[in-house]
Amino acid sequence: MKTQKSLKKEGLFSMADRFVADFFDRLKKGAADQVIKKAENAKLPAEVVERMKRMEKDAEEFRKFLKSL
16 A cells, blocks of 8 residues: 555656656756746736746756655
8 A cells, every 4th residue: 555655656746747847848058048038028027027937946946856755
């Protein structure tokens, strides 16, 4: 029973890690910064820009967390 729960947990984290990695790999090498800068230049609401920045930061922290497990 414990092994089954462990496998589910690992599967969930693995799936989440792949999703986050795939999403932000497409934005790497400054692309995320460019998208955020374009959003700022387009005068999107400050809340939107801040959320974009927070998402970028949170994704990196989440990847580090998953690797530490």
